[in-house]
Amino acid sequence: MKRVDDFRLQLGSHELVPIMVGGMGVDISTVALALEVARLGGVGHISDAMVPTVSDRRFNTKFVKDKLQQYKLNVANSDKSSVKFDLGILAEATALHVRHAMDAKQGTGLIFVNCMEKLTMNAPKETLRVRMSAAMDAGIDGITLSAGLHLGTFALIENHPRFHDVKLGIIVSSLRALQLFLRKVARTNRLPDYIVIEGPLAGGHLGFGMDWAQYDLATIFVEIRDWLAEQHLTIPLIPAGGIFTGSDAADFLSQGAAGVQVATRFTVTHECGLPDHVKQEYFKASEEDIVVNTISPTGYPMRMLKSSPAIGDGIRPNCEAYGYLLDASGNCQYIDAYNREIAAHPDAKKIRVWDKTCLCTQMRNFDCWTCGQKTYRLKDTTRRTANGDYQLLTAEQVFHDYQFSINNEIALPD
Ligand SMILES: Cc1cc2nc3c(=O)[nH]c(=O)nc-3n(C[C@H](O)[C@H](O)[C@H](O)COP(=O)(O)O)c2cc1C
Numbered sequence: 001m002k003r004v005d006d007f008r009l010q011l012g013s014h015e016l017v018p019i020m021v022g023g024m025g026v027d028i029s030t031v032a033l034a035l036e037v038a039r040l041g042g043v044g045h046i047s048d049a050m051v052p053t054v055s056d057r058r059f060n061t062k063f064v065k066d067k068l069q070q071y072k073l074n075v076a077n078s079d080k081s082s083v084k085f086d087l088g089i090l091a092e093a094t095a096l097h098v099r100h101a102m103d104a105k106q107g108t109g110l111i112f113v114n115c116m117e118k119l120t121m122n123a124p125k126e127t128l129r130v131r132m133s134a135a136m137d138a139g140i141d142g143i144t145l146s147a148g149l150h151l152g153t154f155a156l157i158e159n160h161p162r163f164h165d166v167k168l169g170i171i172v173s174s175l176r177a178l179q180l181f182l183r184k185v186a187r188t189n190r191l192p193d194y195i196v197i198e199g200p201l202a203g204g205h206l207g208f209g210m211d212w213a214q215y216d217l218a219t220i221f222v223e224i225r226d227w228l229a230e231q232h233l234t235i236p237l238i239p240a241g242g243i244f245t246g247s248d249a250a251d252f253l254s255q256g257a258a259g260v261q262v263a264t265r266f267t268v269t270h271e272c273g274l275p276d277h278v279k280q281e282y283f284k285a286s287e288e289d290i291v292v293n294t295i296s297p298t299g300y301p302m303r304m305l306k307s308s309p310a311i312g313d314g315i316r317p318n319c320e321a322y323g324y325l326l327d328a329s330g331n332c333q334y335i336d337a338y339n340r341e342i343a344a345h346p347d348a349k350k351i352r353v354w355d356k357t358c359l360c361t362q363m364r365n366f367d368c369w370t371c372g373q374k375t376y377r378l379k380d381t382t383r384r385t386a387n388g389d390y391q392l393l394t395a396e397q398v399f400h401d402y403q404f405s406i407n408n409e410i411a412l413p414d
Contacts, residue, residue: 023114117148
């Protein structure tokens with residue numbers, strides 16, 4: 001029986017342990033987590049979601065405060081079209097975040113940044129170009145394009161000096177999405193260096209509709225693998241979503257996957273950015289506590305714990321401070337939902353909004369507890385302490401468990 005360590009992920013000249021830890025915004029996949037994964041020889045991700053906020057926390061910058069100050073007269077206005085990101089500041093925040101990771105990197109692994117297209121930031125193209133360019137300038141090893149079809153994304157950076165040297169990958173959930181993407185990038189004379197195939201059991205936003213349960217990762221993986229072979233295209237494939245044990249991973253590697261992308265098992269490690277009390281919620285969860293809903297204003301279904309404080313919260317939209325989901329015309333679905341509830345309950349001190357959430361604020365405050373479907377199994381990966389809490393793990397333990405375990409076993413911590 002094979003184990004993950006019998007395989008290697010070849011990305012250009014890099015030979016890696018075939019474990020990629022997926023990006024988890026906002027700062028759930030921290031620099032500390034990515035550094036550990038790189039040290040151990042795999043691929044770690046940071047995320048550039050809400051990077052000015054992350055920079056304020058880590059480096060004492062005042063980007064959010066300054067933006068709020070600039071736009072404070074607009075707070076009561078439901079038209080947010082004037083609330084723009086300063087591209088220079090966005091580049092500065094990205095550079096701080098990425099350099100912090102790259103300067104500290106040790107070992108043979110790589111650090112990539114997860115870049116979501118759905119963070120449209122009231123100027124989708126310009127802000128995406130700046131985010132990617134600044135990350136490349138700061139030395140990032142690779143960029144994983146996610147949460148969107150990214151049909152124009154390669155073109156945005158094709159004149160960057162690192163366009164052909166940085167590793168570029170895309171997350172897709174269907175062969176059709178991949179075909180559309182490949183057709184579009186053909187013009188830039190550059191293929192993606194890897195393709196993450198994300199199935200319906202993943203955490204975060206899903207590339208499926210509410211009928212997600214009718215799909216399965218293994219089927220989509222085989223479909224994409226066979227199609228690429230027919231086209232004589234050799235691009236490393238990295239399945240993701242619900243790969244919970246080293247044996248799950250080794251199964252995919254035996255069928256031709258180049259690596260696997262995993263995330264949920266790392267949410268309960270010391271290095272993960274979630275607060276400790278939230279990590280305990282993840283440990284405690286049973287299958288019935290996990291839901292896929294449509295409260296994200298991005299329009300994509302999202303998986304989360306039912307007990308997330310974000311669900312039903314009715315806070316005032318915070319676009320002057322954040323505004324990451326404002327589309328090209330300055331709209332966000334949460335603003336509409338919030339205004340509808342305010343109009344329906346003009347005298348209420350506190351309103352509830354159930355159909356959408358202010359995702360920027362909730363993710364920033366770690367109050368939207370997004371998670372993979374297999375979160376309910378996390379309790380089986382650790383021990384309980386005397387006070388009833390679950391023992392947190394180290395990223396190294398989880399990484400090595402994926403790398404070396406067989407027979408679907410999970411090694412418990414000492
Ligand atoms: C807490 C959490 C947050 C996530 N956030 C993002 C994100 O910001 N961008 C993204 O592309 N994927 C995100 N994902 C998806 C993961 O990167 C990964 O592809 C997927 O969860 C792997 O499946 P697994 O969690 O079952 O191992 C997130 C997953 C989790 C668990």
